[in-house]
Amino acid sequence: MRWAALGEAGQVVAMLAGIEPERPSREVRNFSALIRDADQWRRDLADNGCIDLAAVMEPGISALLAINARGADCKPAALALWKEFVAARDAMLALLPPSGQLGPRRSA
Incomplete structure (x- = not known):
């Protein structure tokens, strides 16, 4: 659930930065x-x-959101946060093992 919420938060930041929303891989x-x-x-x-x-x-x-509510331009700050988000997301994606090299399967 946390991963999905972070993805949605990233989309909000992208929108505030004026970036076209990504299609998730x-x-x-x-x-x-x-x-x-x-x-x-x-x-x-x-x-x-x-x-x-x-x-x-x-x-x-x-x-x-506070900057935006005051009518100020939040795009530069949003773009900086977007870059941080993408870097952190990519670092977490790099934790995925190469295909076929997963650890032990857990079942319910």
Whole structure:
């Protein structure tokens, strides 16, 4: 759920930056399911990455919305936050193991 919320937050930032919304890749769409079957260390890093990114995005979006509500141009700040979001998202996607090299399968 956190991954999906971060993706939606990224779309809000992109909109505020005046960037065309991205069409999510297969890895972005399926990240939660793909990382679930990865080694524990990859899952831990992904979880921590999501927590850290949320800690940046929440106040960042609040600030952007406040700037926008005052009628000021928030695009430069939104673009900076967008770049941070993309870098963090890409770092988490890099945690996905190469195809066929997933850790032990867990079942319900």
